[in-house]
Amino acid sequence: MSEKTASATVKENKPLGKKPVARKDMSKVQWVLKEMKRNYIAYVMCAPFFLIFFTFTILPVILSLYYSFTIFNLIEDEMWVWFDNYIRLFLDDDIFLIAVQNTLIFAVIIGPVSYMLSLFVAWFINELSPKIRAVVTLIFYAPSISGGATTIWVVFFSGDSYGYANSILMRMGLIETPIQFFQNATYVMPLCIVVALWSSLGTSFLSFIGGLQTIDKAQFEAAAVDGIKNRWQELWYVTLPNMKPQLLFGAILAITSAFGFGAIVDGLAGNPSVDYCAWTIVHHLGDYGGARYEIGYSSAIATILFAMMIGSNMLVKKILAKVGQ
Amino acid sequence: MGKKLRTRNHKVILNRSAGGDMGITIFLVVLGAFMFFPMYYAVIQALKPLDELWMYPPKFYVEHPTFSNFSLMFKTLQTSWVPFSRYIFNTVFISVAGTFGNLVFGSLAAYAISKIVFPGRKMLASAVRLSLMFHATVTGVVNFLTMSRLGWVDTYWAIIVPAWGATLGMFLMQTFMESSIQVSVLEAARLDGSSEIRTYWQIVMPVVKPGWITLIIYSFKDLWATGSSNYIYSEQLKTFNYAVGQIVSGGIERAGVGTASSVVMMLVPIIVFIIGQSNVIETMASSGMKD
Numbered sequence: 001m002s003e004k005t006a007s008a009t010v011k012e013n014k015p016l017g018k019k020p021v022a023r024k025d026m027s028k029v030q031w032v033l034k035e036m037k038r039n040y041i042a043y044v045m046c047a048p049f050f051l052i053f054f055t056f057t058i059l060p061v062i063l064s065l066y067y068s069f070t071i072f073n074l075i076e077d078e079m080w081v082w083f084d085n086y087i088r089l090f091l092d093d094d095i096f097l098i099a100v101q102n103t104l105i106f107a108v109i110i111g112p113v114s115y116m117l118s119l120f121v122a123w124f125i126n127e128l129s130p131k132i133r134a135v136v137t138l139i140f141y142a143p144s145i146s147g148g149a150t151t152i153w154v155v156f157f158s159g160d161s162y163g164y165a166n167s168i169l170m171r172m173g174l175i176e177t178p179i180q181f182f183q184n185a186t187y188v189m190p191l192c193i194v195v196a197l198w199s200s201l202g203t204s205f206l207s208f209i210g211g212l213q214t215i216d217k218a219q220f221e222a223a224a225v226d227g228i229k230n231r232w233q234e235l236w237y238v239t240l241p242n243m244k245p246q247l248l249f250g251a252i253l254a255i256t257s258a259f260g261f262g263a264i265v266d267g268l269a270g271n272p273s274v275d276y277c278a279w280t281i282v283h284h285l286g287d288y289g290g291a292r293y294e295i296g297y298s299s300a301i302a303t304i305l306f307a308m309m310i311g312s313n314m315l316v317k318k319i320l321a322k323v324g325q
Numbered sequence: 326m327g328k329k330l331r332t333r334n335h336k337v338i339l340n341r342s343a344g345g346d347m348g349i350t351i352f353l354v355v356l357g358a359f360m361f362f363p364m365y366y367a368v369i370q371a372l373k374p375l376d377e378l379w380m381y382p383p384k385f386y387v388e389h390p391t392f393s394n395f396s397l398m399f400k401t402l403q404t405s406w407v408p409f410s411r412y413i414f415n416t417v418f419i420s421v422a423g424t425f426g427n428l429v430f431g432s433l434a435a436y437a438i439s440k441i442v443f444p445g446r447k448m449l450a451s452a453v454r455l456s457l458m459f460h461a462t463v464t465g466v467v468n469f470l471t472m473s474r475l476g477w478v479d480t481y482w483a484i485i486v487p488a489w490g491a492t493l494g495m496f497l498m499q500t501f502m503e504s505s506i507q508v509s510v511l512e513a514a515r516l517d518g519s520s521e522i523r524t525y526w527q528i529v530m531p532v533v534k535p536g537w538i539t540l541i542i543y544s545f546k547d548l549w550a551t552g553s554s555n556y557i558y559s560e561q562l563k564t565f566n567y568a569v570g571q572i573v574s575g576g577i578e579r580a581g582v583g584t585a586s587s588v589v590m591m592l593v594p595i596i597v598f599i600i601g602q603s604n605v606i607e608t609m610a611s612s613g614m615k616d
Contacts, residue, residue, distance in 0.1 A: 032444045039443035041521045049434035050449060052490025055471060057456045060464030067463075074466065121356070124349050127341075134602035138595065139357045142364040145546060145594050146587070152363040164383055198360065203543045207497060210535030214505035224339040234340050245504040249497065252457055260460050285462050295466060302463045309458035 068299035078296065085300035096301070098276050099284045102189075103259060103305075106280060107312070109193055111258030114200030115250060121201060122208035123235065137209060143199040150267035153195050157181040157268075182269040185277035192265050192278055199264070200257075204250035211246030215239060241324035251316045259309050262286070281305050367591070370584040371395070378580055394585035401572055401582055407560045409568070416565040419481060420548040423488030427544050428498075428537055430489050435498035436525045440511060450499070457492050465555070472556055483556035488548060494540050501536030502529060538601040546594040566590060 026034070036043070068085055072078035089096050125136045138145075156164045159180040166178040181187045215238075223238045240247065262282035265271070269278055281301060289298030331338050370378065372390040402409040437443070438450050468487070469478075477483045506529055514524045530537070552566045569590065573583035 035444050039441055042437040042441040042443040042446070045433045045437040045441075045521070045525070046449065049430040049490060049495055052430070052486060053453070053456075053492065053495070056468055056487045056490055057464070057492060058452060059471070060467035061456055061459045063467050064459075064463045121353070124353055131603060134599055136353070136357070137602055138598055139361045141598065142361050144543075145598065146364050146367060146591050152366055162383065167383065198363075201360065203493070203497075203539070206539040206542060207500065207536075210501065210539045211504060213535045214501070214532070220339060228340055230342065231340050231345055243504055245500040249500040252454065252496075253493075256458055282460060282462070285460060289462050289466075295463070299463050302460050306459050310455065313458065 064299045064302055066299075067296050068303045070296045072295040072299075073293050074295060081296070085297050086304075088297070089300055089304065095276055095279065096281075096284055099279050099281045102278060103261065103280045103282075103308075105189070106193065106196070106261045107255075107258040110196045110200070110261060111254045111312075114197055114258070115204070115254040117197065118201050118205040118250060118254075119208055119247075122205055122212060123239065126209065126212040133209075137206075140201045141205065144202045150195060150199075150264055153191070153268060154182070157187075157191060159183060183274050185275050188265075188269045188273055188278045192261075192268055195268060196261065196264050202253075202257075204253040207246050207249055208243070211243035212239070215242045237324055244320065244323065247320055247323065248317070251320065252313060255309050255312050255316065259305060259312070281308075364591070367584070367587055371588040373581075373584070375581050378584070379577075394581040395589075398572070398582045398585040398589070401579075402568065405568065407563075407568075411561055412563065412565040412568040415481075415562060416549060416551065419484055419488075419551055419564065420545050422481075423485045423548045424541055424544040426485065426489035427491050427494040428540055431491070431495035431540070432498040432502075432530065432533075432537060433525065434495050435502055436521075436529055439499050439502040440506065440529070441521065453492055453496055453499075457496065469555060478556050479558050479562065480556075481562065484548075484551060484554060488544070491544065494544055497540050498533065498536055501533040505532055505536075534604070538604055542594075542598050542601045545597050549594050550590070 067078060069082060070078035070080050071084075121140055125133055125140075128136060158164075158166070159182065160166070160178055163178065163181070165181065166175070169175045170178070179187070181191060219238055219242070220234060223234060228234050228237060260282050262280045265273055265278045265280065265283070271283060272279055281304070285298050285301045285305065287298075288294045288301065331341060331343065366385070369385070369387050371394050372387045372392070374389055374391050374393060377384070377388060399409075402412075405412075438446055438453075472478050472483050475482075477486070510528065511524060514528055519528075550566055551564050552570060553563070557563060569586040573579055573586060575582075
């Protein structure tokens with residue numbers, strides 16, 4: 001199987017409108033205006049969504065970026081302080097550094113593992129017949145549907161002997177006294193990671209399943225003739241290159257949920273967790289933004305989180321560009 | 326090919342070893358049990374009478390299944406100050422209107438961004454992608470000010486309209502349109518004089534059905550779970566999830582009602598999910614959009 005035949009089986013899939021005509025008799029601005037006029041329908045189609053999107057997403061984001069250079073408590077006017085918030089974060093806030101460290105640990109484990117899990121499960125169950133697939137998908141999607149399902153884990157690992165885990169361990173004679181799972185720094189992080197992975201088959205999982213559905217079956221036959229030997233080669237050379245947009249979509253979701261990790265910790269170990277052992281950037285953000293009304297400072301935290309996500313997104317994009325090669 | 330071809334339902338399957346199928350099945354069964362366990366547990370708990378609910382040691386099955394928790398829940402809800410049906414209506418209205426608008430507006434914009442070349446297209450696309458990575462905690466304050474400026478505080482609009490502009494929905498539709506529509510098909514449609522709106526509705530939307538079913542499932546699920554909101558004060562406008570939360574906070578005495586209500590909360594998204602997923606049939610087989 002040479003690389004050439006592999007890439008030939010994947011169709012070029014670039015958007016292509018009416019071809020722009022090279023004109024020498026007008027300036028760039030004139031040309032852009034002409035293009036805008038010719039494609040006015042595109043703006044009409046974009047208008048409703050982007051109007052709402054700019055009002056409720058872009059506007060707050062831009063204001064937040066601005067506030068990150070100020071001191072602002074919602075009551076008095078904001079005061080421009082340049083990089084003071086950022087300097088304070090890195091030089092004068094020990095808890096923030098703990099939060100960064102924890103966030104990185106969570107993100108490095110949860111991000112890739114949940115992504116791979118979603119992808120492989122979606123791929124495995126793709127071969128089932130539609131009816132059975134719907135049921136199996138539901139089974140794997142169950143943690144996302146059952147909403148505040150972290151409560152079950154709280155019950156399961158409850159600190160008294162009513163907790164299932166403690167009850168089982170005690171009856172097996174492995175422990176004498178119940179373990180305070182969520183008050184003990186050694187257990188909190190691993191438990192949070194397990195529960196995070198348990199609930200990780202969410203929207204990106206569904207989009208992978210949908211993406212697999214849109215792949216033309218004829219390509220697999222063509223690939224088999226071209227010399228694809230087993231399912232793993234088929235995945236790498238045919239399936240994945242065909243669903244690159246979904247792979248990118250899933251990657252962005254994995255990054256946002258891995259770096260934005262925090263809600264599960266609240267549900268399991270409370271807020272704040274004991275000794276800040278599972279304190280993440282999002283917790284720090286909520287603390288300053290929601291509880292202390294230091295909008296400027298919390299905006300700076302949000303901006304750093306934003307930068308971390310963008311950085312890892314660029315990295316992931318580079319990795320995904322290698323798919324199918 | 327020298328080796329014997331394997332078949333499944335009398336159809337030849339390529340590149341699938343029996344050993345691999347076996348390994349994957351085992352993996353799926355084990356993982357599936359782990360994934361499904363909490364949902365099973367939630368249902369079991371809801372069927373337990375109160376004395377079994379607090380039994381020690383706790384059990385993973387129910388000895389005397391009963392629906393008393395459910396009837397107790399409905400009884401409790403009927404005594405509420407705002408009629409129970411009002412909470413249900415609010416939740417249904419928010420979920421349906423929000424999901425529908427997200428689907429229509431999001432897919433319209435996604436079509437323009439992914440299939441029409443126009444000035445500003447790249448900028449809009451990257452604004453959507455980047456905004457996904459900005460954590461929403463900080464934006465709450467600004468949005469509250471916007472809402473009060475618009476006079477939407479304490480109305481449905483405060484929840485529904487932002488859902489229409491939900492970034493993820495638009496991004497999802499864009500993803501599917503990029504991956505599954507051939508340029509040649511669109512060019513043919515344009516040559517035949519089909520308007521962009523018509524191409525969007527009659528050619529593109531049927532092909533990206535797996536995409537918008539995914540959108541419906543998760544958007545509905547999220548909106549269905551809308552609980553208390555910063556924007557809503559009036560009791561008449563509050564949601565089912567909120568009402569249930571109030572009842573469950575009644576403590577041990579209400580534990581049975583709590584288990585029943587968590588099952589009821591799950592039920593509707595599950596129904597939407599099943600209808601949706603069984604509709605994601607082999608789209609490509611019938612449409613022949615890919616050449």
